[in-house]
Amino acid sequence: MSSNSRSTDFIVRRPDDWHLHLRDGAMLKAVLPHTSAHFGRAIIMPNLVPPVVKTADAEAYRARIMAALPEGHDFEPLMTLYLTEGTDPADVELGAKYGLIKALKLYPAGATTNSDSGVRSIEAVYPVLEKMSELDVPLLVHGEVTDADIDIFDREAVFIDRVLSPIRERFPSLRIVMEHVTTEDGVNFVKGAGDRTAATITTHHLIINRNTILVGGIKPHYFCLPVAKREKHRLALRAAATSGDARFFLGTDSAPHMKSAKECACGCAGVFNASNTVNCLAHVFEQDGALDKLEAFMSLNGPAFYGLAANEARIRLFKGDDPLSYETRVSVDGDEVVVFDPGFPLFWRYEAVNA
Numbered sequence: 001m002s003s004n005s006r007s008t009d010f011i012v013r014r015p016d017d018w019h020l021h022l023r024d025g026a027m028l029k030a031v032l033p034h035t036s037a038h039f040g041r042a043i044i045m046p047n048l049v050p051p052v053v054k055t056a057d058a059e060a061y062r063a064r065i066m067a068a069l070p071e072g073h074d075f076e077p078l079m080t081l082y083l084t085e086g087t088d089p090a091d092v093e094l095g096a097k098y099g100l101i102k103a104l105k106l107y108p109a110g111a112t113t114n115s116d117s118g119v120r121s122i123e124a125v126y127p128v129l130e131k132m133s134e135l136d137v138p139l140l141v142h143g144e145v146t147d148a149d150i151d152i153f154d155r156e157a158v159f160i161d162r163v164l165s166p167i168r169e170r171f172p173s174l175r176i177v178m179e180h181v182t183t184e185d186g187v188n189f190v191k192g193a194g195d196r197t198a199a200t201i202t203t204h205h206l207i208i209n210r211n212t213i214l215v216g217g218i219k220p221h222y223f224c225l226p227v228a229k230r231e232k233h234r235l236a237l238r239a240a241a242t243s244g245d246a247r248f249f250l251g252t253d254s255a256p257h258m259k260s261a262k263e264c265a266c267g268c269a270g271v272f273n274a275s276n277t278v279n280c281l282a283h284v285f286e287q288d289g290a291l292d293k294l295e296a297f298m299s300l301n302g303p304a305f306y307g308l309a310a311n312e313a314r315i316r317l318f319k320g321d322d323p324l325s326y327e328t329r330v331s332v333d334g335d336e337v338v339v340f341d342p343g344f345p346l347f348w349r350y351e352a353v354n355a
């Protein structure tokens with residue numbers, strides 16, 4: 001569709017977000033428009049408190065999302081269930097056959113924000129994984145072990161060896177998405193694991209490395225899980241995202257927390273990037289001479305992996321002469337959420353293309 005020669009103006013399919021946290025209540029209402037303005041669909045993470053564990057919970061949550069959607073926004077939430085050791089394969093079957101449940105999310109217990117109900121022993125969920133293979137419902141994994149003796153920067157690589165590889169081997173037909181991959185090890189695992197294994201990559205992990213978080217003072221708004229790694233890993237993620245390889249696609253992991261909960265002695269993990277992701281990605285892909293691969297990464301590879309059609313709507317991306325000015329804060333309930341700062345001005349904009 002586009003090519004590098006058309007480097008300042010080109011049309012692509014409307015993007016989707018294959019990993020998103022929308023929360024609930026006032027936060028949902030405040031952040032949802034920042035996704036639905038830009039994305040056609042999003043895979044909605046189930047780590048609410050309490051988590052979305054049953055089909056009935058997902059149905060109710062979907063209704064709350066639709067009620068919060070601004071008028072005129074065309075957006076479809078794709079619902080997921082939070083996998084627990086108590087998940088009933090029959091409930092998964094019900095939700096999947098009904099067309100509501102698009103995936104299940106595996107959080108190792110204690111791995112990240114609101115993951116206390118996560119899985120302690122992977123064998124305990126084998127019957128659910130069996131059912132998911134049969135129904136072709138993807139398993140989305142938060143790929144980090146939680147053992148206290150494993151260094152936080154090694155948790156993804158150790159998870160691949162101890163948990164992911166064994167699941168991959170035991171359930172060969174199960175679709176697996178390694179969510180928010182952050183290491184070269186993860187990228188290599190996905191490349192070597194056949195076409196039923198994919199990975200989402202976040203906007204921020206393409207832009208920041210661990211120095212961004214720690215050098216010159218601690219920057220809580222760049223802290224998320226999995227934590228950004230050293231530069232060689234960021235470069236591996238960039239290479240994977242900009243390659244056009246169908247197994248890599250956008251999952252923003254946009255994860256809003258109140259500013260007060262991030263700027264404190266024990267700050268929450270999560271980066272809120274829904275509102276400027278498309279602009280950031282165009283910048284990144286241009287830097288890497290890969291604007292012709294942007295559509296694959298944000299609009300084509302994800303739906304293909306999930307067995308869905310790409311969005312019919314199109315957007316036109318174009319580069320302005322002046323830096324884009326955009327809201328750097330979203331107000332919520334007397335507090336605010338800070339928008340991801342890529343650390344450089346953004347020149348790329350986009351507009352909807354009328355059919």
Ligand code: NCD
Pocket residue numbers: 021047112113114142223224225226253255256269270271
């Ligand atoms: C996410 C959140 O806040 O819900 N945080 C994050 O740092 N990514 C949870 C998650 O996806 O790990």
Ligand code: ZN
Pocket residue numbers: 019020021045253255
């Ligand atoms: Zn997430």
